[in-house]
Amino acid sequence: MRFSRAVWYVPLVLALVTGLGLVLALLLDGPVGDICGIVGLGVPCGVICRCLLRATR
Amino acid sequence: MTSRALRRWRWLHKWSSVVCTLFLLVLCLTGLPLIFSAEIDDLLDPPPAAPVAARAMAAHVDETVRQAYHAWPGQRVRLAVFDADSARVVLHLSPHADDDFDRMHELAFDARTGALLRDGAPAGDAVMDTILQLHVRLFAGLPGELFLGVMGLVFVAAIVSGVALYAPFMRRLRFGDIRWRRSGRLRWLDLHNFLGIVTACWVLIVALTGFMNTLATPLFGLWQIRDVAPVLRPFAHDAPVIPATPLSAAMRAAEEAVPGMTTRFVTFPSHRNGSPDHYVVWTQGRSKLLSRFMTPVLVDATSGRIMFVGKMPWYLRFLEICRPLHFGDYGGLGLKCLWGVLDLATMVVLGSGLYLLLSRPRHPARLPDAGAHGLLEEEAA
Known part of the structure; x- marks a missing residue:
């Protein structure tokens, strides 16, 4: 069974953003670190909201 | 992926999930108030200034x-x-x-x-402490802590096998597609796959750092035996001054x-x-x-002189780095709220996984294709 690589693009980007955001939030002091954390988890949360809204419409 | 490999991943995902899901639901449920424990403490016992x-x-x-x-x-x-x-x-x-x-x-x-x-x-302290005891050790002391550590590792196996199964189940769908108008089972399968893959990285980080946290007691014990006990040995029989x-x-x-x-x-x-x-x-x-x-x-x-400055070993430093990545308490209230949202999403993934397991057809042999791709064919139907 062969699968297109494209199926992994979005999950990989999401994992990268999440991991990087959480680590930078820990390493950087002040609001810059806080923003990194919010972006890191905000992107997957935003994707969840968007896809659920799209699906229920 | 060969049919055999697919069968193996499915077996691993099914049984690792069966073993850990109920415990993980307890951890997610008790973890939610613990994310906001500082805010709850401040609410129940407002700081003076x-x-x-x-x-x-x-x-x-x-x-x-x-x-x-x-x-x-x-x-x-x-x-x-x-x-x-x-x-x-x-x-x-x-x-x-x-x-x-x-x-x-x-x-x-x-x-x-x-x-x-x-x-x-402070008021409410007993409630939060009970939640914490349940989350950390299931009211069972060190054995409870270590048991939850094992459950954490089983959960990691469930996440990894779930990620491996993502591609076969998504081959005919766009990312984020959920078939709301199809059967309840397909709807929950899509939701399970979608939420599972979006939260996978965060869940993996929380599971691995949670596993590390369950080793805190033995690791501190090891450090005390190896590095601290020799320093304190001359004072072991003194009465506390x-x-x-x-x-x-x-x-x-x-x-x-x-x-x-x-x-x-x-x-x-x-x-x-x-x-x-x-x-x-x-x-x-x-x-x-x-x-x-x-x-x-x-x-x-007695004298106020410095007697010893402890040098923490690498494994305790690693544990100290793991802690914030498990608690989510290092990026302000915004990060905590998002941590809570992903915790809720994880509960949906666990609950939908349980539903998919319990709602399986009782007589799979009667399905058109009950082999390795049974669920895949059902999903594609």
């Missing part, structure tokens, strides 16, 4: 100790905790210096004035011994997690990352 500088915490500390001895004559101060964010000094007392920690009670003082704020635990050196002087001496660090908490002379002749001043760094790194300093409770 705005945060104060860490250095200002020692200003009235000797006065608070005097007040504690005056309020509870004959008792021993066991622990002093300094919370600069809520401008509070909390002292824990017990009848004897070597009593169990569950026999201690606490007094909270205003760090700016030294005034007594309350005598006893009543400190002659003021607490503020011990804190000052410790902070001079480890520049750039401030005192987080101090244990008074005791055989339990300390020394009968010394204060143990636990210091932390000032930056976000270094504030997680604790360095203990032993200060002679």
Whole structure:
């Protein structure tokens, strides 16, 4: 069974953003670190909201 | 992926999930209030003032100790905790210096004035403590902690196998497609796959760091046996002394011994997690990352001299890095809210997985294709 690589693009980007955001939030002091954390988890949360809204419409 | 490999991944995902799902649901449920424990504590026991500088915490500390001895004559101060964010000094007392920690009670003082704020635990403390005990050790002590560690590893296997199965199940769908108008089983399968893959990285981080946290007790025990016990051996048979050196002087001496660090908490002379002749001043760094790194300093409770500066081994430093990545308490309220949202999403993934397992057709042999791709064919139908 062969699968297109494209199926992994979005999950990989999401994992990268999440991991990087959480680590930078820990390493950087002040609001810059806080923003990194919010972006890191905000992107997957935003994707969840968007896809659920799209699906229920 | 070959059919055989697919079958193996499915077997691993199914059984690892069966083993850990109920425990993970308990952990997600109890973890939700724990994410906001600082906010809940502040709500139940409002801080007296705005945060104060860490250095200002020692200003009235000797006065608070005097007040504690005056309020509870004959008792021993066991622990002093300094919370600069809520401008509070909390002292824990017990009848004897070597009593169990569950026999201690606490007094909270205003760090700016030294005034007594309350005598006893804050309202709601017992509820949060019960939730914490359930989350950390299932009310079963160290065996409970280690059991949850094993469940954490099983959960990691479920996540990895779930990610491996993502592509076969998504081959005919766009990312994020959920077939709401199809059968309930397909709808929940799509939701399970979608939420599972979006939260996979976060869940993996929380699961692995949670597993590390379950090893905290044995790792600290190992460090105490290897590095601390030889230093404390000459004092092992001494009775716990009543400190002659003021607490503020011990804190000052410790902070001079480890520049750039401030005192987080101090244990008074005791055989339990300390020394009968010394204060143990636990210091932390000032930056976000270094504030997680604790360095203990032993200060002679009689002479006020530095006796030992503990060097934490790599495995404890690694544990200290893992903790914030599990608690989500290092990026303000915004990060905590998002942490909570992903915790809820994980509960949906676990619940939908349980539903998919329980709603499987009872007679799979009657399906058109009941082989390795049974679910895939059903999904594609």
